[in-house]
Amino acid sequence: MTLWIVNGKIWDDEAGDLVTAHLRVEDGAIAAIERGGKPDTAGAETIDASGLLVSAGFIDMHVHLRDPGFTHKEDIASGTRSAARGGFTTIACMPNTRPVTDTPETVRYILDKAAREGVVNVLPIAAITKNELGRELTDFAALKEAGAIGFSDDGVGVQNAQMMKEAMLRARELDLPIIAHCEDDSLVQGAWVTEGEFSRRHGLKGIPNESEAIHVGRDVLLAEATGAHYHVCHVSTEQSVRLIRLAKSIGVRVTAEVCPHHLVLSDEDIPGMDPNWKMNPPLRTPRDVQAVIEALEDGTIDMIVTDHAPHAEEEKAKGVDLAPFGIVGFETAFPLLYTKFVKTGRWSLGFLLRRMTSDPARVFGLKAGRLEAGAPADLTLIDLSSEQTVDPASFKSKSRNTPFAGWRLQGWPVRTIVAGRTVWQAD
Ligand SMILES: NC(=O)N[C@@H](CC(=O)O)C(=O)O
Ligand SMILES: [Zn+2]
Ligand SMILES: [Zn+2]
DSSP states (O other): OEEEEEEEEEEETTTTEEEEEEEEEETTEEEEEEESSOOOOTTSEEEEOTTOEEEEOEEEEEEOOOTTTOTTTOOHHHHHHHHHHTTEEEEEEOSOSSSOSOSHHHHHHHHHHHHHHOSSEEEEOBOSBGGGOSSSBOOHHHHHHHTOOOBOOTTSOOOOHHHHHHHHHHHHHHTOOEEEOOOOGGGTTTOOEESSHHHHHTTOOEEOTHHHHHHHHHHHHHHHHHOOOEEEOSOOOHHHHHHHHHHHHTTOOEEEEEOHHHHHOOGGGOOSSOGGGOOSSOOOOHHHHHHHHHHHHHTSSOEEOOOBOOOOHHHHTTOTTTSOSOOOOTTTHHHHHIIIIITTTSSOHHHHHHHHTHHHHHHHTOSOSOOSTTSBOOEEEEEEEEEEEOOGGGOSSSOOOOTTTTOEEEEEEEEEEETTEEEEEOO
16 A cells, blocks of 8 residues: 655755655555655555655653553553654653563563554563562563563662672673663652752752762663663763763763753752652753753763653642652653754754654664655654644643643644554644
8 A cells, every 4th residue: 555745844964954755655664755856646645744844753762651550640542642642653661560561471461452552663661670679680581572672670770789780781691771760769868859959949858960870870880891781761960971971982882861851941940849840850950951951962862752751630739749750741842842942043953853763763773763765654744833832631641740831832743653554643
């Protein structure tokens, strides 16, 4: 079956600009990209993308689908629809579910349910330790065999260095990454905001930057010693950036990600005791925000991820001390970054797209993420001129925990295509 997507604009790296192109899709894959001219679409299904950006579908290597076990927050059906609305076509889900994704059965449950009820590609990440308790490693080989693409105890840090070293040795043997949530528990002690202006003004205990960076420092040394691919989750501090930059400069196999909220918000933006501004890692100081932006720009940080972390309204309503950490991310990520960094002239559109498509694909060895013949026809169509106000009530996610409600943003996805099939379209 042939599908043509005609008259769209694609980013051309050589030209450093948008050019008009027509994409021919055959059997779920991109068969050809024709620049300019008028394609012969006779008899084929055709999508007119006039006035729209056509990008490779976004890839998000850090998300929480809450399935199994916390399906009142999100499930695979709602989470993948939320992803599709945000323009994401491949997502990697974290194992802090119930049960924790620490057995081949749970990995298979996720893949089976995603195949039946999901609308985008779902890549399961399995736990490093059983029940994410940090006491005993999971069976990495069996988890890989079942379909896990990497290992993480996201939600908590692996506190024991020997445990982490052993994990890296085993991951190295299987050629899969360790994807680390970096947090030293002994340095955190119940705080919910960073040490900074906000915590001082309100007399709150703060989460110090070292609680993250101390794990990064430890783990790049372990990655150097073991040769494992070590990927740092949601980098938020200047100190972590410095360590990753140093490790990369000496050839350690380290890669890293950053979330939109850590690029756009600092602790000084927190309006008050609002649980929708509570996430882990916390919003850091303006100096840290500058450091992670520069790190993303110079390649120290490889990619953007949302860390989509849905929580139910009644859970977030418990107040800042009791509410769980986390904010939803899929449905605001692109317009937020387009508005804040591309519209303002700081980044080219091509740069933003790369960090959301081909860079995660390169780091994790995925076939998607590129607009080229032979690649899967996972595509996102975006109206770069459309302006909308963020309305959590419109989210496809089951949860609404966002600090961006009411923000006026530009550059909204309008249609998401996975393997040549439209999985979401704006009304
Ligand atoms: N980021 C968060 O604030 N929360 C995540 C856990 C995590 O990513 O560490 C969650 O699962 O809710
Ligand atoms: Zn985490
Ligand atoms: Zn997470």
